[in-house]
Structures are given as C-alpha cells and as structure tokens.
Amino acid sequence: MLAAVPGIAGAAAGDLDPTFDGDGRRVLPVRVTPADMLVQPDGKIVLPANDSFAVMRLERDGSLDRGFGGDGIAAADFATGSGFTSAALQPDGKIVAAGTTDPLKLSIGVARFKTDGSLDRTFAPGGADGDGKRIYDYTELQPSYPDATVVQPDGSIVIVGSSRSGLTASRLTASGSPDGTIFDYVPDAGPYAATLAPDGALVVAGRARPWGDPDYDAVVARFSPEGSLDKSFAGTGWVKLGTDDGNDTAIAVIVQPDGNIVFAGDSGSAEARMAVTRLRADGTPDGTFGDGGTAWPDFDGHDYAAGAALQPDGKIVVAGTTQPELDFAVARLDTTGALDPSFGVGGRVTIPFEDPAIAYGAGLQPDGKIVVAGLTGLTDDTPTRTALARLLTDPRPGTGGTGDGAGDQPGGDGAGDQPGGGGPGPGAGGGDAAPVLSKLTVSPSRIAIGKALPRLVTKPAKRPTGTITFRLSQAANVNLRFAKQGTNGRFRRLTGRVRVTAQAGLNRIRFAGRLSRKVRLAPGAHRLTAVAVDARGARSAPMRRRFTAVKSG
Numbered sequence: 001m002l003a004a005v006p007g008i009a010g011a012a013a014g015d016l017d018p019t020f021d022g023d024g025r026r027v028l029p030v031r032v033t034p035a036d037m038l039v040q041p042d043g044k045i046v047l048p049a050n051d052s053f054a055v056m057r058l059e060r061d062g063s064l065d066r067g068f069g070g071d072g073i074a075a076a077d078f079a080t081g082s083g084f085t086s087a088a089l090q091p092d093g094k095i096v097a098a099g100t101t102d103p104l105k106l107s108i109g110v111a112r113f114k115t116d117g118s119l120d121r122t123f124a125p126g127g128a129d130g131d132g133k134r135i136y137d138y139t140e141l142q143p144s145y146p147d148a149t150v151v152q153p154d155g156s157i158v159i160v161g162s163s164r165s166g167l168t169a170s171r172l173t174a175s176g177s178p179d180g181t182i183f184d185y186v187p188d189a190g191p192y193a194a195t196l197a198p199d200g201a202l203v204v205a206g207r208a209r210p211w212g213d214p215d216y217d218a219v220v221a222r223f224s225p226e227g228s229l230d231k232s233f234a235g236t237g238w239v240k241l242g243t244d245d246g247n248d249t250a251i252a253v254i255v256q257p258d259g260n261i262v263f264a265g266d267s268g269s270a271e272a273r274m275a276v277t278r279l280r281a282d283g284t285p286d287g288t289f290g291d292g293g294t295a296w297p298d299f300d301g302h303d304y305a306a307g308a309a310l311q312p313d314g315k316i317v318v319a320g321t322t323q324p325e326l327d328f329a330v331a332r333l334d335t336t337g338a339l340d341p342s343f344g345v346g347g348r349v350t351i352p353f354e355d356p357a358i359a360y361g362a363g364l365q366p367d368g369k370i371v372v373a374g375l376t377g378l379t380d381d382t383p384t385r386t387a388l389a390r391l392l393t394d395p396r397p398g399t400g401g402t403g404d405g406a407g408d409q410p411g412g413d414g415a416g417d418q419p420g421g422g423g424p425g426p427g428a429g430g431g432d433a434a435p436v437l438s439k440l441t442v443s444p445s446r447i448a449i450g451k452a453l454p455r456l457v458t459k460p461a462k463r464p465t466g467t468i469t470f471r472l473s474q475a476a477n478v479n480l481r482f483a484k485q486g487t488n489g490r491f492r493r494l495t496g497r498v499r500v501t502a503q504a505g506l507n508r509i510r511f512a513g514r515l516s517r518k519v520r521l522a523p524g525a526h527r528l529t530a531v532a533v534d535a536r537g538a539r540s541a542p543m544r545r546r547f548t549a550v551k552s553g
Helices: none
Strands: 025-027 045-048 054-058 073-075 084-089 095-102 107-113 133-136 145-151 157-163 166-172 189-196 202-208 217-223 238-241 248-255 261-267 273-279 302-310 316-323 327-333 348-351 357-364 370-376 385-391 437-443 446-449 466-472 476-485 491-502 505-511 524-533 543-551
Touching: 045 084, 045 095, 045 370, 054 084, 095 145, 107 145, 107 157, 145 202, 157 189, 157 202, 166 202, 166 217, 202 261, 217 261, 248 302, 261 302, 261 316, 273 316, 273 327, 302 370, 316 370, 327 370, 348 385, 437 524, 437 543, 466 476, 466 524
Parallel strands: 084 145, 145 189, 166 189, 189 248, 217 248, 273 302, 302 357, 327 357, 446 543
Antiparallel strands: 025 385, 045 054, 054 073, 084 095, 095 107, 107 133, 145 157, 157 166, 189 202, 202 217, 202 248, 217 238, 248 261, 261 273, 302 316, 316 327, 316 357, 327 348, 357 370, 370 385, 437 466, 466 505, 476 491, 476 524, 524 543
C-alpha cells in the first residue's frame, strides 16, 4: 500500500484527490455506461446510462447516492430501445433524459426525474406512456436520434439530433409538449454535443461528411432562440473544420463568456489525437489560440476526447482516453491554448486503473475539482464496472491546499500482483518533484515463456528467463504494462499490467513471461511501458521497450 502523506497541503493541481475513495479513483460495484456526465450545483454527479433507460446519481465523493431511486439508480420503463443517449439538468434540480426507443419507427423517449429519482408527474401528465415520460414519433420531433439535450432558462427542453436531412433540433415546453418551433437543418451532419451561449443561442458541435466523401470534418452550428441558423456565424450559421489527413469530430463544446466557442474532439484516422479548437463569435478560427486556432494536448500514443470544461479563470480542461494502455487522460490548456505547466506533468495527467479504462465524460465540481467518468474492466477475466477519477484543482488564495482540503490520507492498491501480496510502499521521496524513470531495459530481447514458468517476481526465481531493469530518482510504485503487436503492426492489444514497489536507484526484476495466475504472454512481439507513480500521484514520463516472447523448449 502507498505510504500516507500528511494531508494534501503540498498537493498540486492535477494530482489525484486522496479524499476521493482514498486514492482519487473509485470503481463502483455496478456497470452504467455513461451517455453523459452532469454535475449538480451541490457537487453530486449524474450519469445517464447508455445501456439502459436509467440514471445513476453519485454523492460528491463518488459513492452511490442512496437517496436517489433507493439505491442510487432510477429508471424509466420504455418497452423498447437500448438506453439514454443524452441528458440535462434543470435549474430546479430535475433531470431530463432522452433516448431512441425504436430506430426503425424514428421514435424518441424522454423522461424527467425528480430530485429523489421518482418520475415527475408534471411532465407529460396523464400521457398514454405514463406520467413522467413520453414517446414522440417523427411527426412530433424533427430529429430521429436525441444526441444532445439542453434546458433553456424558461424550462423549455431542446432535443438536438440527426435526421435524414441532417443536424437539427426540436423543442418541448416545460410540460413536455412539442411547441411547434421549426429548426433549420445543417446538411450531411450529425451532432455530439450542444450548449447555450450567454445570449440564449443554441450552439451545436458534431461532424459532417457529404455523400461520397471518405473523411469527416468537425462541424459547429449556431441557432437563434427561434430555431433559425444564425447567419452572423460564418455567413451560413455553421462551419466545417478539419485536417486533410483524416477524420475530425467535435465531441464537446463550450461557449466562453465573450462568445468565443471552444470545442474538443478527435483528429486523424490512423494516428488519432485529441484536438481543441477555438472559434471567434463570427465562426472564424481564433489565430491567437494554439496553432492557427487549434491546440493539441499530445498524449503519448493515440488519444480520444470524451469531455471538456471551462474553469472560471478561462483555462480549458479536456479529458479522454489514451491508447494502447487504455487509461483516463486529462490535459489543461491556458487561455492561449498552451499546455498549463502548473497542472500535472507539463499540463497532462494520465490515470491508470488496475484494468483497462475508457473515459466517457468529464466535468467540474463546484470547488473546481475535475471528475472523469467511464468504464473499467474490459477484459475477459474482469467484470466491467463504472469508474471515476477526481483530480485536485488550484489552491484557493490564502490556503495551502487544494479543493475542499479534507484531511483524508491516500490509500493505494500496492503491489498485489507480486508473490505474497503487497507490502508497505514507498514514501513521498523527492518532495514536489515527479519521479524520474530512466535506463529501462528488457534483457535478453527474446524471452522464453511456458506454462511451468513462474510469473513476474522481485526475488530470484528458479528458472528466470530474463530481467527488467530501470533506475528511479526516488522510491515509487512502477506500473508495468504489456501490449502485444497486432497484425497491422501496432501495439494495441493490452495483455496485462503489474504494479511493483521500487526503490531509489537501480532496480532489477526477474521476468518469466507470466503476469498473474491467469495471464501469461503469448508468443510474438510485445511492448513494455513503464511509468513511476509516487505517493502523491505524480507520474514520470513513460518509457517503452520492445521484446519478443517465444515458447520455451
């Protein structure tokens, strides 16, 4: 287990929050695939389920809110359909969620939940589908799919989605009746996210591809409150942006107080990367931001955006997933689009779980802490579960800590993959400096494997076949992750991971090709990725080495 550190007074922005389930990460005992992530004004976290017509609400610390639906989960009983695809919070705390109930009949189901998780009888009262929920067909709503939901200040509900004619929207009254507003269409486009501008305009982000074009471009559209495309925005009300070498998609969208629009998404095909773009209020790229209007967080490997948030000081937080390791990834940009060096390591943080993890949404709690939600497990021998992580924000003026400053000590999952289980872990070591990992080697480059050989050990084995060696600037836990090379030459298949406790200086680990009782390396080319993590959660830069596993004689 990681050694405890005295409080979090010395913690920095981007560190895992030890008051969030002990080490900044929480894996829930249930699986809800988040279609979105909403944060209430009281800090509670709302996750509409993409794999059922249910909504899960969590306490500030990520535990299930037992006052919501009795066990933290509330559901609407639609007879058909896979689940909710979008949701929004009303000012009174009620939750509106929407999903496709029958894609063949182009029908959309919308439900409204009260703060205790019960269905709100004032929504679609007395309807044939039951109080609190209603199914709308294509004659009532223009979109075929509810990709985003927005609640306007007067309580009206805007359902944004795609249709055969392109990106569009429809509006419901606060009681759930279609209000008859006719929204314009953006041709050949579909949305992923929507938000309201300070002046009440609806801003939608997604992707577009004309018929026959092999590549997608990111698309952003701006609608007036009356539903027409705002021609003051790019002359048409919408704009497409993208690179020449691959698909571009806008996943999340933010409107700044000055009217500038920031969207985060993915760019590229074979080498997908997170991209953050800022547009001026007139729809033109803001040349003062990043490189010609776009900034690249540049995590190692492939990275995919899942959500974004705007801090009160104007800094931009973007979260998603890195590959091939499949970890949560969070970056913070300053107002110019540059990576913020005061956040994490060089503006970036990667968050590993015991098993592969994929992020689906992100947001800020009222105290500024960053929460990321997704799934972990994703392997044959591990159940898939909902996972969350929380990062600390900047210290409040006049305090020595960050966030709410609670005095919980960090826990840790230790070196449980080693024989005999995990013992005491490293201390804080090198002060505020992140650990430095260097001189990683795997020797020999061809490792013999076999069923009878022992797994990864830190003491001499009877039949060791190789050695992993590295140096550390301070005591730390070291995450070792193994990926197998696929037929396309990329190391995308995560074979397994092991955490070991290491000392400052030279470390040698005997290696015989087994990672646990159930996991052993298959013959073929593999890549080892090593990252050191100290007791504060500060991480070293990753190092990688390739080797080949061969069957032993």
